[in-house]
Amino acid sequence: MIKLKDVEEMGSVTFGDAGEVTLETIKGAVTDLAQQNGIPVAFYTDDAKEGGLFGDTYTALVAYHPEHRNDYFNMAMILTKQGNFGTVSVYAAGKSKQMNKFARSEAAKEMRRGQSMSFKVGNMISSGIMNMGKSKQKLQEEQTYYEIILNIIGAALNE
Structure with a gap:
């Protein structure tokens, strides 16, 4: 349904x-x-x-x-x-797997704004793992x- x-x-x-x-x-x-x-x-x-x-x-x-x-x-x-x-x-x-990956990627980028370098690095690593296979x-x-x-x-x- x-x-x-x-x-x-x-x-x-x-x-x-x-x-x-x-x-x-x-x-x-x-x-x-x-x-x-x-x-x-x-x-x-x-x-x-x-x-x-x-x-x-x-x-x-x-x-x-x-x-x-x-x-x-x-x-x-x-x-x-x-x-x-x-x-x-x-x-x-x-x-849509690709649209979900792009949405998560954009949300992670937004989350990194104004954060400490250690947070940014950790966020980029976890985002990279979660969004493996993302392809424009x-x-x-x-x-x-x-x-x-x-x-x-x-x-x-x-x-």
Whole structure:
């Protein structure tokens, strides 16, 4: 179960003529466009909960990179309709190892400001150990993947 209060929206796509659009048709269209462009993507469905005990529950279509299911964010899509228009909101669900490493690294840098040299050295050593494998290139590749999938979703819905 995805709790919408715990995830961040990555983007949304609004489109017209949404009467017959379902999560299954979105999955098919995104799969086709991704394959045509050599972009790996896989899907599963999950429930997404908004609000507390009596809040709304939605079915979410979750896209993920098949080679990075546990170290990239999953992209949870929720479809809502209003009149003839539909909106797909995309949320970052799960965890991103590279983004966590960069966030910890930045927090450690901030913590060192104004501290003694011995604290700085100790902090740098522990931060270095905790953030082994941090890579700007891997982070950029991951962020580019998210941008590509968001663009594919937009293109698939606005064809």
